[in-house]
Amino acid sequence: MPAVQETVEQVRRIDVDQYKYGFETPIESEKAPKGLSEDIVRFISEKKNEPQWMLDWRLDAYRRWLTMREPAWARVSYPKIDFQNIYYYAAPKKFKAPKSLDEVDPEILRTYEKLGIPLREQEILAGVVREDGSTPSKVAVDAVFDSVSVATTFKEELKKAGVIFMPISEALREHPELVRRYIGTVVPVTDNFYATLNSAVFSDGSFVYVPAGVRCPMELSTYFRINEKNTGQFERTLIIADKGSYVSYLEGCTAPQRDENQLHAAVVELITLDDAEIKYSTVQNWYPGDSEGRGGVYNFVTKRGDCRGRNAKISWTQVETGSAITWKYPSCILRGDNSRGEFYSIAISNGHQQVDSGTKMIHLGKNTTSRIISKGIAAGKSQNTYRGLVSAHRKATGARNFTNCDSLLVGDKCGAHTVPYIEARNSSAVFEHEATTSKISADMLFYCRQRGLSAEEATALVVNGFVKDVLQQLPMEFAVEAQKLISISLEGSVG
Amino acid sequence: MNVEIRQMRTAAEQALADAFARHKDRLAKPAAIGALREAAFARFEASGLPHRRVEEWKYTDLRALMREAVPLAAPPDTNERARAREAGRFIDEAGARRIVLVNGVFAPELSDLSDLDPGLTIGALADRLSRADGAVPGAPGALDEDTAVSLNTAFMGDGAVIAVAPGATIGRPLHIVSVVTAASPCAVFARSLVDIGNDAQMTLIESHEGPADLAYQVNSVLQLAAGDKARLDHVKVVREGGRALHIGTLMATAGADAALNTFVFTVGGAVVRNQLAIVLNGERTEAHVGGASLLRGSQHADNTLVVDHAVPHCTSREVFKSVVDGDARSVFQGKIVVRPNAQKTDGKMAAHALLLSESAEADAKPELEIFADDVVCGHGATAGALDGELLFYLKARGIPQKQAEALMIEAFVGEAVEGIANGAVREALMQTVSGWLAARG
Numbered sequence: 001m002p003a004v005q006e007t008v009e010q011v012r013r014i015d016v017d018q019y020k021y022g023f024e025t026p027i028e029s030e031k032a033p034k035g036l037s038e039d040i041v042r043f044i045s046e047k048k049n050e051p052q053w054m055l056d057w058r059l060d061a062y063r064r065w066l067t068m069r070e071p072a073w074a075r076v077s078y079p080k081i082d083f084q085n086i087y088y089y090a091a092p093k094k095f096k097a098p099k100s101l102d103e104v105d106p107e108i109l110r111t112y113e114k115l116g117i118p119l120r121e122q123e124i125l126a127g128v129v130r131e132d133g134s135t136p137s138k139v140a141v142d143a144v145f146d147s148v149s150v151a152t153t154f155k156e157e158l159k160k161a162g163v164i165f166m167p168i169s170e171a172l173r174e175h176p177e178l179v180r181r182y183i184g185t186v187v188p189v190t191d192n193f194y195a196t197l198n199s200a201v202f203s204d205g206s207f208v209y210v211p212a213g214v215r216c217p218m219e220l221s222t223y224f225r226i227n228e229k230n231t232g233q234f235e236r237t238l239i240i241a242d243k244g245s246y247v248s249y250l251e252g253c254t255a256p257q258r259d260e261n262q263l264h265a266a267v268v269e270l271i272t273l274d275d276a277e278i279k280y281s282t283v284q285n286w287y288p289g290d291s292e293g294r295g296g297v298y299n300f301v302t303k304r305g306d307c308r309g310r311n312a313k314i315s316w317t318q319v320e321t322g323s324a325i326t327w328k329y330p331s332c333i334l335r336g337d338n339s340r341g342e343f344y345s346i347a348i349s350n351g352h353q354q355v356d357s358g359t360k361m362i363h364l365g366k367n368t369t370s371r372i373i374s375k376g377i378a379a380g381k382s383q384n385t386y387r388g389l390v391s392a393h394r395k396a397t398g399a400r401n402f403t404n405c406d407s408l409l410v411g412d413k414c415g416a417h418t419v420p421y422i423e424a425r426n427s428s429a430v431f432e433h434e435a436t437t438s439k440i441s442a443d444m445l446f447y448c449r450q451r452g453l454s455a456e457e458a459t460a461l462v463v464n465g466f467v468k469d470v471l472q473q474l475p476m477e478f479a480v481e482a483q484k485l486i487s488i489s490l491e492g493s494v495g
Numbered sequence: 496m497n498v499e500i501r502q503m504r505t506a507a508e509q510a511l512a513d514a515f516a517r518h519k520d521r522l523a524k525p526a527a528i529g530a531l532r533e534a535a536f537a538r539f540e541a542s543g544l545p546h547r548r549v550e551e552w553k554y555t556d557l558r559a560l561m562r563e564a565v566p567l568a569a570p571p572d573t574n575e576r577a578r579a580r581e582a583g584r585f586i587d588e589a590g591a592r593r594i595v596l597v598n599g600v601f602a603p604e605l606s607d608l609s610d611l612d613p614g615l616t617i618g619a620l621a622d623r624l625s626r627a628d629g630a631v632p633g634a635p636g637a638l639d640e641d642t643a644v645s646l647n648t649a650f651m652g653d654g655a656v657i658a659v660a661p662g663a664t665i666g667r668p669l670h671i672v673s674v675v676t677a678a679s680p681c682a683v684f685a686r687s688l689v690d691i692g693n694d695a696q697m698t699l700i701e702s703h704e705g706p707a708d709l710a711y712q713v714n715s716v717l718q719l720a721a722g723d724k725a726r727l728d729h730v731k732v733v734r735e736g737g738r739a740l741h742i743g744t745l746m747a748t749a750g751a752d753a754a755l756n757t758f759v760f761t762v763g764g765a766v767v768r769n770q771l772a773i774v775l776n777g778e779r780t781e782a783h784v785g786g787a788s789l790l791r792g793s794q795h796a797d798n799t800l801v802v803d804h805a806v807p808h809c810t811s812r813e814v815f816k817s818v819v820d821g822d823a824r825s826v827f828q829g830k831i832v833v834r835p836n837a838q839k840t841d842g843k844m845a846a847h848a849l850l851l852s853e854s855a856e857a858d859a860k861p862e863l864e865i866f867a868d869d870v871v872c873g874h875g876a877t878a879g880a881l882d883g884e885l886l887f888y889l890k891a892r893g894i895p896q897k898q899a900e901a902l903m904i905e906a907f908v909g910e911a912v913e914g915i916a917n918g919a920v921r922e923a924l925m926q927t928v929s930g931w932l933a934a935r936g
Contacts, residue, residue, distance in 0.1 A: 073550065394854070409868035412835070418863040424878035427850035436873040437865050 019287055019322075022257030025111045025227050029146065032089035034230070038062060041200050044089050048169040048203075051176055061189045061199035068193045074356040075385045075417060076325050078261070078298065086263060088201045090146040090228040111225065112143055140165055142206045142222045146231055149204045154218065161217050163247075164209040168236055171207035178209055182240055186269040186306045186333070194265040194327075195302040198234045202267065205235035210245040210276075219475055221250035224264075226286075226297070232263035239269070241276035243309065248279040248475060254322070255287045259295045261324060262287075266301045274309030274336070279317070281474055283482055286322035293352030293381075296324025303330035307339035307365075315342040316359065317473045319482040324353060329387065331360035334368035334396075341370040344470040346482070349382030349414070358388035358419075363399035363429065374405040375467045378414035385417040392429035399429040407437040408466055410459065508543050510564035514682075515649060518567060522650070525627045535648035538640060545642050554826040554858045555797040557642075560766045561740060565712055567650065568598040568681035575676040579605055583672035583702045585927065586732070589919035591670035591700055598675055599683035599715075600653045614663025614695070620654035620686055631688070631718075643742045643770065647716045650684035654715075657699075661692030661722065668698035668917060673715060675705030675739075682712040693722035693750070698917055702732040703741060704763070710738040716746065723750035723777055728916045729757040732924070735764035737792070744770040751777025751806075758915050760924055761788040761796045762931060771800035775809040786815040787911045787924075789931045790823035790855075797826035802844075804837040807867075813844040816911040818904055819855035820935065830862040831874070837867050844874040849881065849907055851900075901932040 032043050041062050045055040070081075092105055140154035142165065149167030158165050164175060171179050189199045206222045226233045241247055255262060264286060270278050280303075289296025299322075305314035316330040332341025343359040361370035370390065378384035384407065392399040407416035418435045440462050448458035464471075464483060471479050504512070515522070515536050523529035544561060545552035571579070579597040594617060595605040601619035608617060623631070631648075655671055675683060691697055705711055713735065721727050735741045741764045749755045759769045773782055788796045802811045817825035831842040848857030861874040881903050889899035908928050915921045 407863075407865070409865070409870075412838070412868045414868065415864070415866040417865060418861075418874070420859075420861060420876070422859040422861075422876050422878060423856070424848065424850060424858070425854075425856045427853055427855055427880045429850075430879040431877060433859075433861070433876040434873070435861075435863060435875075436871075437863055438871050439868040 019257060021254035021285065022287055023114065024256040025107055027092050027105060027107045027227070029090050029092050029228050031087045031228065031231070034087055035084040036086070036088055036201065040088050044201055044203060047089065047091075048172065050169075050172055053180065054172060057184070057189070058200050061196050064190050065193070065196040065200055068196060070193050074327050074387070075383060076327060076354040076356050078325055081263060081298070085230065087228065087231040088234070089203055090231045091148040092145060108145055111145075111227075112223070140218055140220050142167060142220075144204050144222060144224045144235055146226060146228050146233065149206075157217070162211045162214050163216050164207065165220055166207055168205045168207040168238060169203075175207075175209070178240070179207065179238065182271055183238055183269070186271060186304050187267050187302050191302060194300040195267050198236060198265050198267045198302070202234045202236035205237040205266070206239075207237075208239040208247060208249065210241045210247045212243040212245060214245045216245070216247040219248050219250055221252065224251070224253035226255040226262055226264065229258065230260065230262075232265065235266045237266070237268040239271070239278055239280070241272045241278050243273045244275040246277045249281070250475060251280070251282045252285070254285050255297050257287055257290070257295065261295060262297045264297050264299050264301070268301070268303040268330075270305035270314055272305070272307050272309060272312035272314055275311045276309060277313040277315070278305065279315045280305070280330070282318040284318065284320045284322050284326070288322050288351060288353050289324040291351055293324070296353075297322065299323035299326045299328060301328040303328065304333065305331065305341070306333045307336050307341065309336045310338055312336045312339040313341075315344070315473070317344040317470065318346070319470070319474070320345065320347040320355060320357060326353075326355040326357050328357045329359055331362065332370060333362045333364065334370065335364045337365040338367045339365055340368065343370075343372045343374070344473040345374045346377070346467045346470045347374070347384055348377045348379075349384045350380040351382060352380070353382040355383070356385040356387055358386045360389040361391070361401055362389070363392040363396040363401070365396060367398040368396060369400045371401070372403040372405065373469050375470055376405070376407040376416055377410065377463060377466070378407065378416045379410035381413045383415045383417070385419060386435075387419040389421040389423070390431055390433070391421070391423035392426045392431070394425050396426050397428050399426060401431045403433040405435045406466070407435075408463065409437065409439045505544060505558055507561050507564040511646070512540070514564065514567055525625070527627070528624055528631070531631070532649045535645040538645040539642055539649065542642055551641070551799065551828070553860075554828070555766070555768050555795065560795065561712070565680040565682050565710065568675070568677055568683050570600055571597040571602070571676065576602055576605065578676040579672075579674045582674035582704055583670060585734075586670065586700060586702065586920060586923040588923055589668050589670070589700065589917060591668040593670050593672055594655045594657075595672045595674065596654060596685055598677055598681065599673070599685040601655060612663065612665045612667065614660035615665050616658045618656040620656050620688065621652065623656055624651070631686070641744070641770065643714055643768070644716060644744055644746075647684050647686055647714050647744070650714075651686040651716070652684060654685040654687040656688045658690045659692055659695040659697050662694045663692070664695065665697040668700055668920075670700040670702065673701070673703045673713070675709070675711050675713065677709070677711065680710045682714070684714050686716040686718065689717065689719045691719075691721045691725045691727055694724045695722065696726040698728040700730050700732070700920060702734060703743070704734040705736045705739055707736040708738060709736055711736070712740040714742045716744045719745065719747040721747065721749045721753050721755055724752045725750065726754045727756065730915055730917070730920050731757070731759045731769070733759070733761040733764055733767050733769070735767065737763070737765060739764045741767045742770070743768070744772070746772050748774045748776050749780045749782065751779060753777060753780045755780065756783040756914070756916060757785070758912075759786040759798060760912075760927070761786070761790075761798075762927055764796070765794060767794070767796040769798050771798075772803070773800070774803045774805055775811070776805055778806050778808045780809045782809070782811040783914055784811065784813045785911050785914045787908050788817040788825055789908070789928065790817065790825055791820040791935070792823060793821065794823040795826070796823075797828070799826075799828040801830045801832060802842065803832045803834070804840045804842065805834050807836060807838045807840065809837070810841045811843075814911050814914065815846045816849070816908055817847075817857060818849045818851065818908060819857055820851040822854045824856040824858070827859045827861070829860070829874070830864060831872055833865040833867050833870050833872065835866040838869040840867065840870040840872065842870070842872040846876045847907070848878040849904065850878065851881070897936065901935070904932060905929070
């Protein structure tokens with residue numbers, strides 16, 4: 001059983017601290033003054049050399065944000081965030097859009113090397129074998145370090161296929177018409193408190209445009225890293241799949257271990273036109289805080305996909321193991337007839353983590369279908385909530401949804417909650433929802449222990465079986481990584 | 496969306512405040528009750544009528560649905576009392592002892608108070624409230640702060656007070672008949688208290704009705720406490736008139752080894768909200784909570800319940816079904832709470848909605864809130880139209896469309912009604928279902 005072997009080794013390698021990406025890169029960085037004001041918004045826009053319309057858009061967002069209040073409905077609690085005590089822009093000093101990887105600060109390159117993110121194309125192409133015996137796979141990466149994108153790989157090769165993959169700040173300069181046409185059309189400026197904040201101060205993120213009829217030749221991915229102290233990361237990702245195209249996009253994220261809380265408020269917008277498909281996978285591994293609940297990232301993210309065309313499809317897959325607090329609901333607006341939305345999620349919480357996550361499937365078009373598979377695992381003193389909405393509009397004839405959300409509790413100090421909203425306004429809509437909550441069966445554990453597995457190995461095995469449905473949806477490279485993450489998150493929860 | 500807006504008082508909120516001031520003399524006495532009412536009304540003033548931004552009232556926007564507050568009902572006159580004589584007869588087969596509330600006022604002359612079973616006492620809430628020491632038990636758990644309950648506490652006038660002594664088995668069911676017979680729109684705030692001692696047993700029927708074309712408002716609360724090893728079968732039937740607003744709250748607590756069965760059947764009323772808050776306070780208790788709603792026209796019916804597993808080893812089952820025709824809307828909000836020490840809890844909740852027309856709507860929010868790890872909890876929810884293949888099967892055997900539909904709807908509702916222990920009550924409800932289907936044409 002390879003999964004088990006993998007798990008065992010992984011567990012052995014982890015320190016008490018569990019979080020292995022908690023190191024900090026000693027690098028000088030240039031920051032905007034602390035706090036938020038119109039000047040800061042102008043500063044960011046100027047840094048990015050943005051056109052006037054973009055600045056106006058940001059300022060409009062900022063002014064609206066001032067009139068909004070923080071949402072309080074989620075089942076999470078945390079001290080009030082002082083939005084004036086955050087740096088809204090931080091970039092490695094000496095950073096001037098490097099032309100090749102050789103110009104990138106070697107410190108940063110080492111950081112990504114340490115995180116296991118391949119940035120060197122030659123290495124990947126040459127099939128270099130790493131120390132641990134693995135070979136990097138061919139994935140185009142956009143690496144975002146604090147507020148800027150430091151490198152994007154395989155740009156040339158993608159260009160040949162017609163795919164545009166670049167940092168959004170670059171896209172604003174090179175393809176302003178595309179960005180202007182789509183940005184803010186899925187997540188409007190005033191969508192919610194954090195999305196509006198993001199609209200005002202977003203610094204970088206990825207932009208992907210897959211032209212009509214193109215199947216993107218490789219997986220695209222973005223790797224986010226918060227490094228600086230007291231900074232917030234506000235990235236913005238915009239992916240457009242034109243008619244009949246396909247793209248698979250992966251997202252990963254980590255941050256150093258710090259005692260204070262860091263804010264991450266991203267916006268992701270996906271747009272699929274006729275017959276197009278986007279597969280969006282996330283392995284979220286922000287620093288979760290220590291065993292006492294100190295520190296950790298506040299992950300307040302707005303992700304939404306819009307199936308604008310007929311037969312369009314958007315699929316979200318997420319493995320959530322990090323962050324002190326997660327507040328995230330990747331959604332699908334099923335506007336086009338016959339369009340399809342999918343949501344596969346594993347959310348694991350341990351220590352003092354609080355997760356409030358789920359999805360929204362909004363059926364507007366005819367014969368739209370959606371599927372939600374959510375697995376929540378709560379351990380330690382954590383609280384894990386699934387919150388989801390499935391709704392069918394009056395005109396959504398033939399809409400169909402299947403939802404399955406299961407929770408697993410490990411230990412008696414954690415909580416698992418399910419808050420589904422089901423709204424059927426069309427009689428031909430068929431909605432099915434089922435959810436269960438249980439603890440790991442003692443019988444299963446006993447069976448495994450009897451065959452010589454330790455308590456931890458047995459737990460990991462049962463948990464891996466529990467989440468298998470979701471892991472299967474992940475691209476290969478990620479599935480392996482995710483499986484390891486699961487054992488990391490649960491370590492220390494047995495007994 | 497998240498912009499803070501300070502709402503002005505709506506006309507209904509203003510009218511309620513005026514009513515509270517106008518009836519102050521009556522409501523303020525005795526002092527203990529007066530203080531209770533003051534505090535409750537202050538809670539209402541602070542929150543106002545609940546609207547869609549208030550999570551518990553998300554799908555029943557009372558601020559929009561209750562445009563005006565009608566005057567408090569006056570004590571019923573002879574005519575009004577006389578008109579109440581035939582109320583609640585649809586369920587006579589059950590042979591229940593009738594306790595009649597006319598416009599919210601306990602009417603002993605219409606009630607059957609002779610030959611009370613040993614251990615059974617029946618009284619009026621008004622008597623209890625007029626005594627200086629006439630305490631009313633506080634609301635348990637989830638609905639403490641609820642606006643509708645606060646309003647009821649502020650304005651409650653009368654109701655039935657029923658007690659069953661420990662060990663007593665009350666063979667004959669009790670039927671609280673709540674009927675509005677007023678000639679002009681009025682608001683009724685009734686509260687009934689039911690106390691079932693340890694080891695005691697009882698069947699309680701509660702029915703609500705009123706004139707078909709009168710825009711009256713009912714806010715009724717039933718407070719129920721079941722002791723250890725007690726057994727209670729409770730059925731509530733809402734047959735209010737077509738323009739009525741009905742908010743009914745059941746607050747129940749159960750001790751150890753008890754059996755609590757409650758069923759709420761909604762067929763009438765323009766806007767109906769049934770709130771159920773059930774707290775399982777003793778171990779090994781079993782609660783069955785069920786409901787069925789048959790809705791048409793522009794009816795709006797909301798079943799909102801919270802089952803609170805406060806101690807280990809309890810079992811609860813919730814099954815709710817709604818049939819929605821025309822432009823009607825059915826709402827189900829259910830929540831199972833499992834407290835941190837409530838290990839070995841077994842909870843299952845199901846909500847099913849059948850949509851019969853293009854413009855019908857069903858909203859469901861089945862929630863689980865679990866703080867203990869050794870539990871088995873689940874919920875299921877479905878919404879959809881009648882199964883086309885089943886219909887085809889029936890039609891292929893020569894059964895006309897409408898009749899085939901009726902068969903299927905009857906089976907759908909029947910599954911929920913089946914859980915009611917009393918055969919005569921079950922029968923009466925299925926008769927009501929048949930009547931509803933016949934009216935569908």
